[in-house]
Amino acid sequence: MSAGHGGEFRTRRGPAVPWLIAMVMLPVSAAGGADRMAELQALLRNDCGACHGITLQGGLGPALTPAALAGRSEEALRVVIRDGRPGTAMPPWQGQVSAADIDALVRILLTGGGNEIPVLAGD
Amino acid sequence: MKSRYWLATSVALIAALVPGMAWCAEPRGTGDLGIIIERAAGRAVLVETTTRTALGRFEGLGDLSHASAVFSRDGRFAFVFGRDGGLSKLDLLTGTVAARILQAGNSIGGAISQDGRLVAVSNYEPGGVRVFDSNSLAPVADIPAAWGVDGKRSRVVGLVDAPGQRFVFSLFDAGEIWIADLNNEISPAIRRVPDIGREPYDALITPDARYYVAGLFGEDGLALLDLWAPDQGVRRVLADYGRGEERLPVYKMPHLEGWAAAGDYLFVPGVGHHYVLAVDRRTWQEVARIPVHGQPVFAMARPDGRQVWVNFALPDSGVVQVIDVATLQVVQQLGPGRAVLHMEFTPRGEEVWISARDDNRVVVYDTGNFKPMAELSVEQPSGIFFSARANRMGM
Numbered sequence: 001m002s003a004g005h006g007g008e009f010r011t012r013r014g015p016a017v018p019w020l021i022a023m024v025m026l027p028v029s030a031a032g033g034a035d036r037m038a039e040l041q042a043l044l045r046n047d048c049g050a051c052h053g054i055t056l057q058g059g060l061g062p063a064l065t066p067a068a069l070a071g072r073s074e075e076a077l078r079v080v081i082r083d084g085r086p087g088t089a090m091p092p093w094q095g096q097v098s099a100a101d102i103d104a105l106v107r108i109l110l111t112g113g114g115n116e117i118p119v120l121a122g123d
Numbered sequence: 124m125k126s127r128y129w130l131a132t133s134v135a136l137i138a139a140l141v142p143g144m145a146w147c148a149e150p151r152g153t154g155d156l157g158i159i160i161e162r163a164a165g166r167a168v169l170v171e172t173t174t175r176t177a178l179g180r181f182e183g184l185g186d187l188s189h190a191s192a193v194f195s196r197d198g199r200f201a202f203v204f205g206r207d208g209g210l211s212k213l214d215l216l217t218g219t220v221a222a223r224i225l226q227a228g229n230s231i232g233g234a235i236s237q238d239g240r241l242v243a244v245s246n247y248e249p250g251g252v253r254v255f256d257s258n259s260l261a262p263v264a265d266i267p268a269a270w271g272v273d274g275k276r277s278r279v280v281g282l283v284d285a286p287g288q289r290f291v292f293s294l295f296d297a298g299e300i301w302i303a304d305l306n307n308e309i310s311p312a313i314r315r316v317p318d319i320g321r322e323p324y325d326a327l328i329t330p331d332a333r334y335y336v337a338g339l340f341g342e343d344g345l346a347l348l349d350l351w352a353p354d355q356g357v358r359r360v361l362a363d364y365g366r367g368e369e370r371l372p373v374y375k376m377p378h379l380e381g382w383a384a385a386g387d388y389l390f391v392p393g394v395g396h397h398y399v400l401a402v403d404r405r406t407w408q409e410v411a412r413i414p415v416h417g418q419p420v421f422a423m424a425r426p427d428g429r430q431v432w433v434n435f436a437l438p439d440s441g442v443v444q445v446i447d448v449a450t451l452q453v454v455q456q457l458g459p460g461r462a463v464l465h466m467e468f469t470p471r472g473e474e475v476w477i478s479a480r481d482d483n484r485v486v487v488y489d490t491g492n493f494k495p496m497a498e499l500s501v502e503q504p505s506g507i508f509f510s511a512r513a514n515r516m517g518m
Contacts, residue, residue: 045163045188046462046480047437050375053206054163054188058229059247060278060295060376084372089322089340091372096438 040104043097051089056109060089066112077106153198156215157467157509159478159485160190160203161502167192167203168501169218172469172476172509175487175497179218185209185225190506191232194513195257196239201508202257204233204244212260215510222260226253234284237516241305243282243290250276252292254305263308270297281326281337281379283517285350293323293337300326300337300348300357319346319357327379328517329389329404336360338379340394347407360407361391361400370395375436377420381517382468383431385424385448390431392419399433401451411451416442421465424448425490426472434463434477443477445493455493459486464504470511478504 045054051061062068069077081102084092097105158167158181167181184190186207193202200221201213208227211220229248235241241263243254254264268277277296285291290303300319304312321341328335328350337346337357344362349355377392384390388410389402399422401411417439424431431446440462445455460479468475474496478485480503487497512518 042481047374049188053186053229055186057207059189059206059231089324089373089376091374093372095372096374 036101037104040097040101040108044105044108064109066110069109072110074106074110077109078102081105151216153215153510154470155510157507158192158201158203158213158215159476159499159501159504159508160187160192160506162187162190162464162480162505163503165205166502167201167213168499168504169213169215170476170499172474175474175499177499177501181211181213181218181220183220184211184223187505189231192506192508192512193233193235193242193518194508194510195235196513198510198513200257201510202233202235202242204230206230208244208246208248210242210244210255210260212257224255224260226255226262231278231280232282234282234290234517236284236290236305237286237288241288241308243284243303245279245282245292247278250278250294250296252279252282252290252303254290254308254311264305264311266301266303266311266313268294268297268301270294270299280324281335283326283328283335283381285328285335286332286516291326291328291335291348291350293319293326295322295324298322298341300335300346302350302353314353316348316353316356319348320344320359324376324394325379327381327383329384330381330515330517332516334404336379336389336391338377338391338394340373340376343394345391345402358407361402361409364400364409364412365393365396368396371397371418373418373436375418375420377418377436380421380423381515382423382426385428385431388448390422390424390446392422394418399431399446413446413451413453415444415446415453416456422446423466423468425468425475426470430490432466432475434466437462440464441479457488457493459488459495460484465506467507467509470509476507478507480504 051059052064053059056064082094084090155173157170165184165187169178185205187205189206191204203211208225208230210224210226212222214221227246230246233244241254242257251267268279277294279292280295282292288305293300300316302314320339323337324340326337335348343365345360346357347360348357373395391400399413403410417435419433420436422431422433433444443457444453447454459477460482462480464478464480466477474487476487485499485501485504486495
């Protein structure tokens, strides 16, 4: 992604640096929607799935199917993903995923995208 | 001359008429065979370490997202324990699934008895251990892990076989170790060892099958049980090893295997830390704290005990490091691929096979010079298990 014209890397608006910093700070989900969704699907089945099962039917951690999560609020789920459950094996994920990512994960979990997570050959 | 001609012809005819058999006309051994789990596809790949090749695939093994395996006494069969409670008996010689049952809702691992006649599975749901006949997979015994005043069932981890036809395992929710004596199969005798520490997450048994060592998640330290003197209860080892340091978020539970023992030491992961602890196996004191690249998941010794290979949890899961046991230093760092899930040494340790899930490959390294020797195309590979485990206690 080029921030301006060649050479000195400046834009008409002024020095390139703040512009460049602003671009880097954009949430990844805004920059690469479909790719990021695929990454989050993989995160769900592989990394969340390490404890919750690849089909999210539970393991060391509880099941995360829509039926298992019925009645749970989006906000409650966001907090658990972001902050973990101290004193249990559920870690905080805020260092690994953005707030936008967590929103997307919560929506996938509540609407059942977890069960439809495709197994893609050569994924 | 004539009889040899007819023998060769009839064998060739049989081989031609029975498609799909991985079996050659020539009789072969299983000592250089193994399986690699394809965790998303529910398959296991049959591999041969001598040629570093895949010979075929076993299909339809259910949810293998956390799968482990043990081998029959004769080295012919692999028993695969699947996450969904599936127990599959794979015939390495014919390349077929010899038997398969669904024995629980959620399982984590298994073991085979000292005499090879019984296979045990450790279950999360319902919490406990179930025992099956290794020939037929017919049920033999059911050991519910009921504990506490209300008899709730605990999830079971760290199941191993032990001499005396016993199985030893840990109760994650109860903080207990149980020893089950299967000499009377109808009614196994259970010895409970309570108060071993909070949340044992896995366990190993030393290669001589004397010490059962459970790693604790709910606190720092290990719970050590001397199977020569179980009446003495557990001894706490490395208690509070992380005292004064902040524990990092643990994204993947470390795993303990018998191959954590190398020479005079036991190498165990520091849970929530970027180090591997070396523990003296005679004194059970910490000898060294070896800084490593990330949070260790597996620390596995080469069969001769000269090296320990370590893989890591996310976000560092593309790296493998090698510790030289003579100096207790990291001497090599490798990048086999993204999401290294497991490693397995050839029986005498000249090579190690490493799975990289997100690159759909298994890389074989020479452990002497660290050169990659081969790459196999395997779909989302996880566990790698070689038949040499058939002859090791606790494997």
